[in-house]
Amino acid sequence: MKKRFIYADNAATTRVSEPVLQAMMPYFTEQYGNASSIYELGRSAKKALETARETVAKSIGAEPSEIYFTSCGSESDNWAIRSVCERLTPKGKKHIITSVFEHHAILHTCQALEKNGFEVTYLPVYENGIVKPEDVKNAIREDTAIVTIMYANNEIGTIQPVEEIAAVCKEKGVIFHTDAVQAVGHVKIDVHAQGIDMLSISGHKIHAQKGVGALYVRKGIPMTNLIYGGAQERNRRAGTENLPAIVGFAKAMELANTDIEERGRKTAVLRDRLIDGILKLPRTRLNGDREKRLPGTVNISIEGVEGESLLLMLDMNGICASSGSACTSGSLDPSHVLLALGLKHEVAHGSLRLSINEDTTDEDVDYILEVVPKVVNRLRDMSPLWERICKEESV
Numbered sequence: 001m002k003k004r005f006i007y008a009d010n011a012a013t014t015r016v017s018e019p020v021l022q023a024m025m026p027y028f029t030e031q032y033g034n035a036s037s038i039y040e041l042g043r044s045a046k047k048a049l050e051t052a053r054e055t056v057a058k059s060i061g062a063e064p065s066e067i068y069f070t071s072c073g074s075e076s077d078n079w080a081i082r083s084v085c086e087r088l089t090p091k092g093k094k095h096i097i098t099s100v101f102e103h104h105a106i107l108h109t110c111q112a113l114e115k116n117g118f119e120v121t122y123l124p125v126y127e128n129g130i131v132k133p134e135d136v137k138n139a140i141r142e143d144t145a146i147v148t149i150m151y152a153n154n155e156i157g158t159i160q161p162v163e164e165i166a167a168v169c170k171e172k173g174v175i176f177h178t179d180a181v182q183a184v185g186h187v188k189i190d191v192h193a194q195g196i197d198m199l200s201i202s203g204h205k206i207h208a209q210k211g212v213g214a215l216y217v218r219k220g221i222p223m224t225n226l227i228y229g230g231a232q233e234r235n236r237r238a239g240t241e242n243l244p245a246i247v248g249f250a251k252a253m254e255l256a257n258t259d260i261e262e263r264g265r266k267t268a269v270l271r272d273r274l275i276d277g278i279l280k281l282p283r284t285r286l287n288g289d290r291e292k293r294l295p296g297t298v299n300i301s302i303e304g305v306e307g308e309s310l311l312l313m314l315d316m317n318g319i320c321a322s323s324g325s326a327c328t329s330g331s332l333d334p335s336h337v338l339l340a341l342g343l344k345h346e347v348a349h350g351s352l353r354l355s356i357n358e359d360t361t362d363e364d365v366d367y368i369l370e371v372v373p374k375v376v377n378r379l380r381d382m383s384p385l386w387e388r389i390c391k392e393e394s395v
């Protein structure tokens with residue numbers, strides 16, 4: 001078997017695509033004006049900035065005036081929650097609803113607000129990794145300021161019933177924010193049609209560079225200042241705009257939303273081959289609902305194997321994958337997402353996330369399906385845990 005290089009960790013980050021890079025290039029060396037300057041070079045920078053805003057808005061069904069550019073998905077998440085909470089505190093709203101398996105950009109923001117007197121309800125996600133809209137409905141109180149539930153989970157890829165949750169929030173008059181960092185560019189989103197009030201996006205998950213993102217805020221929801229200083233981003237987020245990144249981000253949004261359904265269908269075929277192939281191994285389970293998932297995300301628990309060892313051996317075979325989210329690797333705790341599904345610690349430790357995209361080929365999948373069983377069998381041969389599992393099974 002010839003060693004290949006396969007990047008199957010697109011949920012962690014993606015390669016900057018060639019068209020995105022080309023769109024950015026002039027803004028480094030030719031169109032380098034400051035968008036706040038009044039001469040032609042500045043005016044053309046301003047025009048590029050506003051054109052980018054229009055493109056980003058259009059690709060999620062929003063108005064340009066509803067888009068704030070930010071530096072990343074984490075910033076968008078932090079700003080959305082903190083801003084709503086700060087604005088609504090004087091009205092006696094001191095309660096937040098979220099789910100147990102959000103990204104840490106949400107969970108840690110909620111925990112910080114808990115220290116400031118907010119109460120947070122963490123909804124369960126059950127074995128299938130999906131929040132129930134009726135749980136949201138039952139949790140909403142008179143003093144609820146915001147509901148924040150992710151669009152799609154970063155570790156297991158399950159897609160949440162966002163429209164139903166939005167409808168529940170609307171009925172109760174509560175603001176609904178969704179962290180759509182993993183969903184944008186993979187599933188069609190129309191914020192107005194879906195009733196979403198606020199939505200976070202990150203560029204580096206969709207072939208733009210790292211360090212750029214956006215927050216959509218429905219017209220009529222006032223925002224607090226994130227950064228004080230200049231008048232950028234409608235006086236709410238000061239700082240000279242990162243124009244090359246923003247222009248590239250807009251290009252990436254445009255491309256990601258072209259043929260989105262067709263691309264998704266093709267990727268899902270490969271995803272399903274991966275799922276079926278890996279599940280042939282004994283004592284494995286797919287994490288999260290089989291159907292309601294992103295087209296490119298696979299997360300499988302493999303008993304008797306330790307996640308870090310599996311990743312290292314896959315890396316030796318040229319495969320980049322993940323076990324838990326990139327942000328939590330380096331920690332020895334099992335993933336909070338997998339524990340939320342009810343997995344035992346040792347099972348959660350032996351999980352593999354493969355996140356593929358439109359660049360992934362049939363041959364890549366063949367190769368992964370050749371390498372993973374070999375590596376798993378080798379690790380199991382050396383594992384005292386696997387020996388115990390086999391003994392228990394035979395009695």
Ligand code: PLP
Nearest residue numbers: 072073074103105154181182202
């Ligand atoms: N939210 C989700 C669901 C994510 O997957 C990530 C990144 O992995 C983030 C937020 C943070 O995005 P960024 O890396 O742009 O800060």
